[in-house]
Amino acid sequence: MVKRRVHVAAAAIISRDSRRVLIARRPSNVDQGGLWEFPGGKLAPYETGFEALKRELHEELGVEIQRAQPLIRVHHEYPDKHILLDVWQILAFAGEPFGREGQAVRWVAMDELHSYPFPAANLPILRAVMLPTEYLISDEEEDDEVFLTKLGRALREDGIRLVQLRAKNLEPDAYLVRAEKALGLCREYDARLLLNGEPELLQSIDADGVHLTSERLMSLERRPLAESKWLSASTHDRVQLDQAARIGCDFVTLSPLRTTPSHPEVDPLGWHDFQQLVETAAMPVFALGGMTRHDANHARAVGAQGIASIRDFWK
Numbered sequence: 001m002v003k004r005r006v007h008v009a010a011a012a013i014i015s016r017d018s019r020r021v022l023i024a025r026r027p028s029n030v031d032q033g034g035l036w037e038f039p040g041g042k043l044a045p046y047e048t049g050f051e052a053l054k055r056e057l058h059e060e061l062g063v064e065i066q067r068a069q070p071l072i073r074v075h076h077e078y079p080d081k082h083i084l085l086d087v088w089q090i091l092a093f094a095g096e097p098f099g100r101e102g103q104a105v106r107w108v109a110m111d112e113l114h115s116y117p118f119p120a121a122n123l124p125i126l127r128a129v130m131l132p133t134e135y136l137i138s139d140e141e142e143d144d145e146v147f148l149t150k151l152g153r154a155l156r157e158d159g160i161r162l163v164q165l166r167a168k169n170l171e172p173d174a175y176l177v178r179a180e181k182a183l184g185l186c187r188e189y190d191a192r193l194l195l196n197g198e199p200e201l202l203q204s205i206d207a208d209g210v211h212l213t214s215e216r217l218m219s220l221e222r223r224p225l226a227e228s229k230w231l232s233a234s235t236h237d238r239v240q241l242d243q244a245a246r247i248g249c250d251f252v253t254l255s256p257l258r259t260t261p262s263h264p265e266v267d268p269l270g271w272h273d274f275q276q277l278v279e280t281a282a283m284p285v286f287a288l289g290g291m292t293r294h295d296a297n298h299a300r301a302v303g304a305q306g307i308a309s310i311r312d313f314w315k
């Protein structure tokens with residue numbers, strides 16, 4: 001049987017404070033009926049994704065989309081069809097959303113989303129709506145006070161909300177001390193902290209998750225963390241992206257996009273190859289390697305969640 005290919009445009013309408021997102025319930029008599037969804041629907045012939053998004057949100061919610069930016073594209077095989085969910089984050093709209101077709105519509109807190117049943121294709125979208133556009137990776141720093149000053153600046157002035165504590169220069173005990181301090185500071189800003197290292201670190205420190213090196217990623221048979229924690233990993237190619245999907249990583253970095261002083265010998269991917277790899281990745285992907293905030297919009301446009309960087313945020 002040749003499967004039907006269905007292209008759907010859907011909307012992530014996120015509240016200004018990033019705490020809540022709008023979801024709707026599919027009527028019980030349609031495909032995936034009774035499950036919750038991001039409002040949207042199939043592209044009509046000759047429509048672009050954005051045109052379909054505008055039309056569907058008018059039909060289903062009674063709102064006029066003014067500005068939107070790509071969030072994530074998800075390919076998923078259902079038994080009867082291949083679906084492409086083309087998800088946009090809505091940046092500006094007019095009107096008050098309501099269930100124009102009689103469907104339930106609800107603003108849901110990000111930390112309540114997991115208690116709503118969604119179609120199987122939606123897992124990567126749920127991750128994407130909870131993640132910011134920028135992922136700060138901390139630099140090697142000898143001194144804890146200098147470290148905390150720089151982290152505090154990035155949280156306060158750059159609005160960073162996702163941090164990876166990377167400190168290969170520290171002994172395990174010193175790493176834990178720094179992680180405890182970093183966690184306290186991140187909590188003040190409602191930012192998430194991931195520890196770069198072994199998953200067992202979370203037994204000592206209740207951080208938000210763990211970031212795996214690509215080498216560690218490739219050595220694992222299964223997800224080493226509870227679902228309630230974030231698992232991210234470094235990837236550089238298709239094989240590693242597939243492995244990240246297999247063990248259930250929540251998101252990844254993909255690098256190097258550009259040549260960097262830290263890895264001058266490695267061939268960069270460039271935007272073209274990066275986009276091709278991201279298109280079929282089964283989770284949000286941050287572009288890494290010579291990235292600055294100014295690259296974030298372009299990264300989004302080619303399908304990434306955003307950018308990860310040390311240098312642009314660590315000052």
Ligand SMILES: Nc1nc2c([nH]c(=O)n2[C@H]2C[C@H](O)[C@@H](COP(=O)(O)OP(=O)(O)OP(=O)(O)O)O2)c(=O)[nH]1
Pocket residue numbers: 006008009010030031032036037038039040041042043056083085119120121122
């Ligand atoms: N809108 C939307 N559809 C989703 C999501 N997740 C998911 O698997 N789907 C699937 C269910 C459907 O098979 C398809 C969307 O089709 P739809 O029924 O909403 O299409 P439509 O609004 O154009 O409705 P219709 O004219 O075909 O009745 O995508 C999601 O989060 N939002």
Ligand SMILES: [Mg+2]
Pocket residue numbers: 039040041042056060
């Ligand atoms: Mg629909």
